[in-house]
Amino acid sequence: MLKLMPKISEHALAELKLQLDSRPTVRGSGDEGNVVTPIIEKLLVTLEFGQLDRVPQFKANSSPSRKSDIACRYPDKEGNNFFQQQKDPFLLVELKSTGQQLSLNSPHYWKAFAQLKEQLLGNNAMSAHFGLISNGWELQLFKRFHKVVHPATSILSLNTQNAQEVSNCLLRILQEDKRGIIIGVYNNKGGIGKTTLTTNLGIVLAQSQKKVLLVDFDPNQADLTDSLQQPVVEGKVWNFLKGKVPGKAIIQHCSFSQGKQQVQFDLIPADKSFLESHDVKIQQEIRLEFLRNRLKELSKDYDYILIDMPPNWRWFAQAGVQASDTLLVPASHIDRASLRNLEALVTNFIPQVNQRRAALEEGGPNLLPLVLNQYQHTDAQARNCYRYLADIVAKNNEWKDAFNNFFYMPPKRFRRGQHCFELPYKIEICRAPLEGPKYVPAPLRYRRAKQVYEHLIREVLL
Ligand SMILES: Nc1ncnc2c1ncn2[C@@H]1O[C@H](COP(=O)(O)OP(=O)(O)OP(=O)(O)O)[C@@H](O)[C@H]1O
Ligand SMILES: [Mg+2]
Incomplete structure (x- = not known):
């Protein structure tokens, strides 16, 4: 219309x-x-x-x-x-x-x-x-x-x-109708917990009565869809992005229960038809901004849309970052590359997307505080991690104020210097996807897993 x-x-x-x-x-x-x-x-x-x-x-x-x-x-x-x-x-x-x-x-x-x-x-x-x-x-x-x-x-x-x-x-x-927020979960380093963060954060938000849509935009791995034990689709997401089918036709409703507890949310699953197409064909048929356009329409029906992305800076990651209002970046305090990648994100990738969005009069995305995932540290490791982050900021002096978005001051802690959100390593988080007899997501199965995401939500989102 x-x-x-x-x-x-x-x-x-x-x-x-x-x-x-x-x-x-x-x-x-x-x-x-x-x-x-x-x-x-x-x-x-x-x-x-x-x-x-x-x-x-x-x-x-x-x-x-x-x-x-x-x-x-x-x-x-x-x-x-x-x-x-x-x-x-x-x-x-x-x-x-x-x-x-x-x-x-x-x-x-x-x-x-x-x-x-x-x-x-x-x-x-x-x-x-x-x-x-x-x-x-x-x-x-x-x-x-x-x-x-x-x-x-x-x-x-x-x-x-x-x-x-x-x-x-x-x-x-x-005057726009009220809409929810689109949060992209991204780091171009692999294996630092993007999919786990997207899934569990979404589930805990849904447990707090928020309307949540998860988007699996990593069709190569399809880990988000697979971890929720949902079927991948073929061609549906492609057609949705091209505006040929409405969002309602591709969204899968997910419902999990444990005892009296229940959680419900929606999923746009991975589409395997992307795997059969060369990147050039995808780029020719689907413009980078299409995902944002479609998700903005859907965001009128949701509080939170969370997008899981692949660990690279190719088409899917670019479209996912371009679609996001704001980015949640997980990294690891013991993985130098995951921290070093922040440099490319702040000084190169985000400015690229800002420029593309500016051509459409849109701004952003900006950054939420960095999430140091699987945090389990000795004092020396923590010192090394924060020192390396400070080195990255010092090396990119003209971007130092943009980097500041990664840091925040937790209200109850007054260690000197700047802080990132530290999301602890919990055995319950990595154990849950393999446990049987039926699959129950970690925050629903284990209180200790739920608590770490509740803390993140309290500090950063709500
Ligand atoms: N806070 C945590 N505590 C314990 N284990 C975790 C935590 N976060 C992630 N993991 C585990 O780390 C592993 C990698 O996580 P995940 O698959 O989410 O990473 P990813 O960034 O999505 O990887 P890829 O880049 O390949 O998409 C998984 O086995 C997951 O269970
Ligand atoms: Mg993943």
Whole structure:
């Protein structure tokens, strides 16, 4: 069905263009208030936020940290406006001065993103779905899904010529039906736990009443489909990607039980017809962005879509990363190559995908904290791993702020330095797939297995 383009008010657009025209040609550093704020206020009017729908200096956090420059919300069903109520914002805006360039390897960009994220996760902003950063010349819209904040557009430049197009693009996303998040699980090193993480994380999310779809996009191995003891298909996923069959026709419903416990989720299984085709034929028939387009349609019916990918950077991995809103990267603290691969991911693969998505006005994917999987360490091993990570970051100085996304500060631990999420080695996790008489996934069979994924979900997702 053709989606109707939202209509921007001509008057609001003319006012925005006027403001953009009067922008000084030299980009200064102390002009956040007198140049950037008026431009963004006019932009917000084109997005249908009237004067009573905006609050300046909104306290998104109850702690005494920085305030959000502007918060907005459309009137609610009863017609109450945000200015009166000053609660439940929908969009938070973080403004920077025009001299602070916003580009993917600029420190200003990552600082603005970190500030926006902190505010979006503030306890007075639980209702916020979107965040915007802008310096009056460039802007980017982000989407929030519980704890995860990911780009909704690429970094867009804003000028008189494209003002209408930019407003339309933002308004379309703000008015989009609510949808879940697409998380790609990827590292181009083999055997470090991508499939296990995808399966068990999905199952524990489903156990917490989330609607989950798992996607096996590694047809060569088909490990995800096989580990769930589901049949592979032939041709169905190929036709789904080409838009010839609807998602409903290819999705397999999975249900497992253990005693009184039950878990249900959906699966797009591996398609063996891909194995019979040369990569060139696949590329000719199926464009890289098709998987994202199809999964975005399906994401209206799910909270979480998790994609399992192969350990390389060929077509399936590229399409899987391109399809993701955000990436979950498992690595091993004792496997140097799995850590070294992060360098290629941050400095090469993600920028490639960002560029392809920017051509479609889309941003991302970005990164969730790194998962050090099968973590079972001596102090010396832990030190070596974090030192090697620090070396990788130091070696790629211009990307150091992008690498910071891999690290986070666990609330209860104050060891010096930066931290990754450490997912322990559990014998129950690797034992479950081979146990009989009937297959029961590890988190359903063993409490100890379930707990490690619950911890990951608490820290990173929900
Ligand atoms: N946290 C964990 N504790 C114990 N065993 C684990 C854990 N995570 C993964 N494993 C085991 O490690 C092995 C490799 O995992 P998995 O197949 O998920 O890796 P992969 O990255 O998907 O591999 P490939 O690159 O070949 O697709 C499996 O035997 C799995 O059971
Ligand atoms: Mg695998």
